[in-house]
Amino acid sequence: MKVLAAAGLLLLASAAAQSDSAWAVDFDQTQTRRILRHGPWPPAEATDRTNRFSGNADAIRLGAMLFGEPRLSGNAAISCQTCHRPERGWSEAKSRSEGLRRQDRNAPGLLNVRLQRWFGWDGANDSLWADGIRPIVNATEMGGSAAKTAKLLSEDAPLACLARRVEPGYAAMDDEAALVLAAKALAAFQETLSSPRTAFDDFRDALAANDGAGMARYPASAQRGLALFTGRGQCGTCHTGANFSNGEFHDTGLVFFLNDPDRKPGTPRRVDPGRHGGIAHLKANPFNLLGRYNDDPGGMASIPVRHVAQxxxxxxxxxxxxxxxxxxxxxxxxxxxxxxxxxxILHYSDLDEDRLHSDGEAILKPLHLTEAEIADLQAFLESLSASDDTATRYDSLRREAASCR
Ligand code: HEC
Ligand code: HEC
Incomplete structure (x- = not known):
């Protein structure tokens, strides 16, 4: 039984009829408004005014080259790509990254990273370029340095050729300025990592155009998952907008203590302070947007760091x-x-309210989802992806870069 009216979507909301193609959803006005806010996709391109190389083709090539460059690290064996694998959405299969030492956090994917306002799980940086400095110089990640980066940029022929094109006077820069140049080129490259349109985006645009036939192409299970997402699940209160993030910080009730297999018996268990520590790092960081390397001093982008407080x-x-x-x-x-x-999804379904509500996030409640609802939500989440060509583009950028003379 497949009932999809051409003029709109007909609802057959009998729970008994819940096999995949059996019923789609008739979204009411409130839900339609909510769904439309998750688009359009892709969003408008914008250059990052705090980075004067944003959008610069040679800087993008230089950044692609540096992204896979292990000589940026202390042992010449770790590059950005070690933890941000192109074929894994620029993240990795490990639950927690390992650089020179094991990290406390998971490496996030980098697709659409340009759309964020804060960088890192704790928002310890307020620009994409500053966020590339941390892994290079952090002793437990890549263990590199400004001096090493400057030396590499002047001694490696293709890197030097590209650096000269990006910044003709770069050879006279001090080490720190050369590190920032490298980080800004890395950012220019990462800004090009965008994800393509998806089945959800086609549905959203069809809904906006009241195109029933277009809407009917979106699987019924994904539609039911979308209804949960924007309705009872309240997922869309935090996962807002076209990129499904409000850019802010919340506690979703995960286990507080770090899973720490290396902990010596008798030593205290560690807790990741999250945003609390991130704000402290941000404020103390000489590379934040109040510092001298912001190419748009006094611009809008530097307002958040000025005002944020622990x-x-x-x-x-x-x-x-x-x-x-x-x-x-x-x-x-x-x-x-x-x-x-x-x-x-099971985490949101079985939330531990006692753990959660001592200090806020009252909107999160255990959802007690049925198996069918879990499958629907998963189908919806999967409909937000489509295969992208960023890994192939990365390879061709690197080939172009290597031939710079
Ligand atoms: C040892 C593994 C590792 C290496 C090497 C590494 N990263 Fe990461 N990356 C991570 C982890 C883990 C995080 C999350 C860090 C945090 O939240 O504090 C992260 C976060 C990021 C973010 C923030 C993304 C977001 O959504 O907020 C960016 C951007 C980034 N890395 C870029 C880079 C660049 C550029 C390099 C190379 C210069 C690099 N990374 C090298 C593991 C790594
Ligand atoms: C109160 C705000 C909030 C609500 C409501 C919320 N989320 Fe989240 N979501 C977050 C935060 C914050 C994280 C990251 C948590 C962490 O790593 O500590 C997250 C993480 C996720 C992730 C993991 C993504 C990744 O890359 O690791 C998924 C998937 C997700 N949420 C889906 C949902 C769904 C589905 C719902 C509704 C059932 C939902 N969220 C409701 C804030 C929220």
Whole structure:
């Protein structure tokens, strides 16, 4: 039984008829308004005014080259690509990254990273370019340095050729300025990592155009998952807009203590402070947008860092991730503790309210989903992805870069 009216979507909301193609959803006005807010896709291109190389073709090539460059690291063996694998949505299969030492967090995917306002799970950086400096110089990640980066940019022929094109006077720069140049080129490259249109985007546009035939092409299970997402699940209160993130920080009730197999008996268990620590790092960071390397000093982008202040509730808060292109980026959450999308959904279904509501997030309630609802939500989340060509583009950018003379 497949009942899809051409003029709109007919509702057959009998729970008994819940096999996949059996019933689609008749979205009411409120839900339609909510759904339309998750688009259009792709969003308008915008250059990052804090980075004067944003959008510069040679900087993009230089950044692609540096992204796969292990000589940026202390042991010449770790590059950005070690943890951000192109074929895995620019993330990796490990729950927690390993650089020179094991990290406390999961490497996020980098598709659509340009749309974010804060960077890192704790938002310890307020620009994409500053966020590339941390892994290079952090002793537990890549263990590189400004001096090493400057030397590499002047001694490696293709890198030097590109750096000269991007910034003709770069050879006279001090080491720190050369590190920032490298980070800004890395950012120019990462800005090009965008995910394509998806089945959801086609549905959303068909809904906007009241195109019943277009809407009917979106699987019924994904439609029911979307109804849950924008309705009872209240997922869309945090996962807002076209990129499914409000860009802010929340506590979703994950286990507080770090899973720490290396902990010595008798030592205290560690807790990731999340946003609370992120704000402290941000404020103290010389590369934040109040610092001398912001190419748009006094611009709008520097307002958030000026005004953000630590609050008690920031303990254990983490950034709301985008929900686009998720299937490639498992495992999930800041600590990589959820192996699959089903596990994330079960987390929201079985939330531990006692753990959660001591200090806020009253909107999160255990959803007690049925098996059919879990499958529908998963079908909806999967409909937010489509295969992209960023890995192939990365290879061709690197080939172009290598021939710079
Ligand atoms: C050892 C593994 C590792 C390496 C190497 C690494 N990263 Fe990451 N990356 C991570 C982890 C883990 C996080 C999350 C960090 C956090 O929340 O504090 C992250 C976060 C990021 C983010 C923030 C994304 C977001 O959604 O907020 C960006 C951007 C990024 N990395 C870019 C880079 C670049 C550029 C390089 C190379 C210069 C690099 N990474 C090297 C593991 C790594
Ligand atoms: C109160 C705000 C809030 C609500 C409501 C919410 N989320 Fe989240 N979501 C987050 C935050 C914050 C994270 C990251 C948590 C962490 O890693 O500590 C997250 C993580 C996720 C992830 C993992 C993504 C990744 O890349 O690791 C998925 C999937 C997800 N949420 C789906 C949903 C669904 C489905 C719902 C509704 C049932 C929902 N969320 C409701 C804030 C929210």
């Amino acid at each position: 609050q008690h509730r920031n303990w254990g808060e983490f950034k709301v991730p985008s929900l686009r292109s998720l299937p490639a980026t498992a495992p999930y959450m800041h600590d990589g503790s959820k192996p699959g999308l089903r596990d994330v």
